Amino acid sequence: MDDVVADLSQDRPRLGRSSTAERVADILRDRISEGFFRPGQRLSEEAISEGLGVSRNTLREAFRLLGHERLLDHKLNRGVFVRLPSVEDVLDLYRVRRVLEGAAVRRPAPPRALTVVREAMRDAERAAAKDDWLGVGTANIRFHQALVSLNDSPRIDELMRQLLAELRLVFHVMENPRAFHEPFVDRNRTLLELIEAGKPEEAAAYLDDYLDHAQELLVHAYEPNR
Numbered sequence: 001m002d003d004v005v006a007d008l009s010q011d012r013p014r015l016g017r018s019s020t021a022e023r024v025a026d027i028l029r030d031r032i033s034e035g036f037f038r039p040g041q042r043l044s045e046e047a048i049s050e051g052l053g054v055s056r057n058t059l060r061e062a063f064r065l066l067g068h069e070r071l072l073d074h075k076l077n078r079g080v081f082v083r084l085p086s087v088e089d090v091l092d093l094y095r096v097r098r099v100l101e102g103a104a105v106r107r108p109a110p111p112r113a114l115t116v117v118r119e120a121m122r123d124a125e126r127a128a129a130k131d132d133w134l135g136v137g138t139a140n141i142r143f144h145q146a147l148v149s150l151n152d153s154p155r156i157d158e159l160m161r162q163l164l165a166e167l168r169l170v171f172h173v174m175e176n177p178r179a180f181h182e183p184f185v186d187r188n189r190t191l192l193e194l195i196e197a198g199k200p201e202e203a204a205a206y207l208d209d210y211l212d213h214a215q216e217l218l219v220h221a222y223e224p225n226r
Helices: 002-015 021-033 045-052 056-068 087-106 111-129 133-151 154-171 177-196 200-225
Strands: 072-075 079-082
Touching: 002 021, 002 045, 021 045, 021 056, 021 154, 045 056, 056 072, 087 133, 087 154, 087 177, 087 200, 111 133, 111 177, 133 154, 133 177, 177 200
Parallel strands: none
Antiparallel strands: 072 079
């Protein structure tokens, strides 16, 4: 509990003067995307409300919002838990990713937007060099969030943030994070090179194969438990 309080207290400046449930939900969603909270973990109202300096009522409303996003489960008389998506969720998440990311790579890419994509790719490479595979997973999430931003749509960006937080929970099923993440460090670079070279159809075809490969690995990881 002390670790949660100390860590979340760093996020208090993000709340501003009005500690709204939406902002609390944003923080918790980001922490899920970063791998800070894991599937099956019970979330302590006491620790999180103290860490963020918010009321229990505000926190409960944030929990409710994240429950609607399929990130949390409310279990009667037991509390609130981080959700583990099902294999059916994985298939649907990748179905949506093909639409959102496929549209993004087919659009003319503004140089400023590509800078953010490139920075995320380099962060993943640096994390891989340090054997930090949790960090690689976080950078990869940021890479795909930045990629979708090429659609130039705030609504799509928000949808992708929710989707990637759910996807990060899926990553936890991989017993060997390095084996899962390492191939995609190089694949991100190849995808970016195709976009920068102005080859949208080649980039889209490459992305389809990329997502097929990732989906196959994740679904396979679920097989022993099905």
